[in-house]
Amino acid sequence: MIKPIYSKGKIVAKTGNEAMAEAMRQIEPDVVAAYPITPATEIVQIFSQFVSDGIVKSEYVAVESEHSAMSAAIGASAAGARAMTGTAAQGLALMWEMLYIASGLRLPIVMAEVNRALSAPINIHGDQSDTMGARDSGWIQIYSENSQEAYDNMIQAVRIAEKCMLPAMVTTDGFIISHCMEVVETYPDKDVKKFVGQYKPQRALLNTKKPYTLGSIELQDYYFEHRWQLAEAMNKAQDVVLDVAKDFAKTFGRKYGMYEKYKMDGAEIAIVVIGSTAGTAKVVIDELRKKGIKAGMIKIRVFRPFPAAMIAKDLAKVKAVAIMDRADSCAGTFAPLYTDVAAALFAHNEGKMPKMENYVYGLGGREIAPEHITAVYDKLAKIAKGKAKPSNKVEYINLRK
């Protein structure tokens, strides 16, 4: 029997979507504005049932598009309410204009995002192209390996967002996590509510005693400063993420950081990965370790802000590392995670870098099996021994060329 880590915790079976909806029920935001899209639909369906049954006091705005979902969330947040939404892929793409406005206006909206491939061709399955496309939008991005993390991340995201005055998206891999039933430990409503706390906005459009203007036009004279402040807020967000994680561990017992290190002690070869694939990789690593191969992994949890200095330090002693991207940049260069890790290593390690490879995998939900990951480690082992050279371009896994 699986025992709860938190003394008052309850072990239940939940899909990723159910876990996120459960967190939303407990957070009980003032306003949820959302539009359905597979594989995220369930989250807001479940939540709207809570509204219809009077289980939560939240207002649910069933908007006519994701652009309006984000617009309404922005309106609600600026009004002084705690606002949330949920979406995936095309929905996130349709929100794109408004994503930048949410962060630019420093509104701490929290989004449950289920990673799904972007059209075309239309595809409903999991990859991370959608949120990777929003990586420069000024949103905090927190990825989850499983339902438990999705649940825990949602709870933490509210506090992180509100403290940083930045919007935050918590993601799960479409279907692999969103629709997969797993064991999850949930915490009592009271304790979650206490952890999340009340939303106390600095300013609110609905505060008629202190009316104010928001969304002004700023030209050459002010725009730059405000965008810089946004970048600064993101720079400082890492400390907030870690503070909230510390308090979360103290309260509920689960430990979180910017990323998880798996068997990185003395690792000579490693992969850097985001999301559910980390679970598969752990199995592979355990096998390799049994054979005496010093394999390890870094699983990114928080991609924005990117923990550049920390990662650079943790990868400094590794001989060869493969960066696994579940999104392609189509940029003539490398995929998003690779470019960030490479920049981090270059900037923080005085040019001392492990040998690096970039793999793009799993687009449109294409399977990534243990043998694929084993093959990556095999290549890394050869590179580490000087028996092979790293590729100077993106390599693709499980693809028919």
Added chain:
Amino acid sequence: MANLKELSKVPERLAGGHRLCIGCGAGTLTRQTLLAAGNTPVVVTCATGCLEVSTSVYPYSSWKKDSFFHSAFENSAATMSGIEAAYVALKKTGKIKEKINFIAFGGDGGTYDIGLQSLSGAMERGHRMLYICYNNEAYMNTGIQRSAATPRGATTTTEPAGKVKPGKEQHRKDMTEIMVAHNIPYVAQAVVGDWNDYVTKVQKALSIDGPTFINIMQPCPLGWGTKPEDTLALGRLAVDTNIWPLYEVENGVYKINKKPKEKKSVVEFLKPQARFKHLFNSNPKNAEIIESVQKITDAKWELLLKREGGK
């Protein structure tokens, strides 16, 4: 009917010094809107466009008494639906007690074109807000481009009059009727130039517990090529020529607010405006265009009379 004496007691809510053009009808109608709102606080959203850029140039704001929010171009109504939902939520939990009115502004571009979907959605969902389309019949902020509200024959910078084209070829779409078709409790047409009619309509709209819509024609000296001092007269001329009838639809019941005593030709409205200047040259094709404007104006008026009669 609005009472001038009472209105004079309402403190000014829009500060002078905004950056609208001289003679711009948008400033006039905004001040009248806030006067009509009386002493109840309002939260205002505004779509990107002339009104927004001219009244909220950081670090200044013309909105001295009310909260003003701009987020983007196509979403004034969607943004307001979030604000209104927040109000309902915070009222439920006792965090807000007072009455607040919600007024969403959008230009004709932000209403007829790019914002049509979000407006339609917000109205269908029934949020308590007054949506005001300040309708200057083109995208003025970006340099007089055509919109679906631009009337036939007007020259704009994206459908200019040229050697083979007479300016805009299509008649404008009937946005007011599109809103009537939403079956919301109150829809009206108004004009800059009849303050009493407009203020009365805003007051009525704000007294209603639901979504309401006013389409107010706003002469734009820059885009229409008219004299700043003619703005109000031109608005009245739009009414007197039946180009822009003043009417309201309350719970489905039509009422024409002003019936011109003698019907004036549309030419009287078109002629003083530079945007129609090319229609008055010797090309017979242009005469046809004017004729078609007269024809559709007459037909719409007849239809309106019928609708008022309940037919």
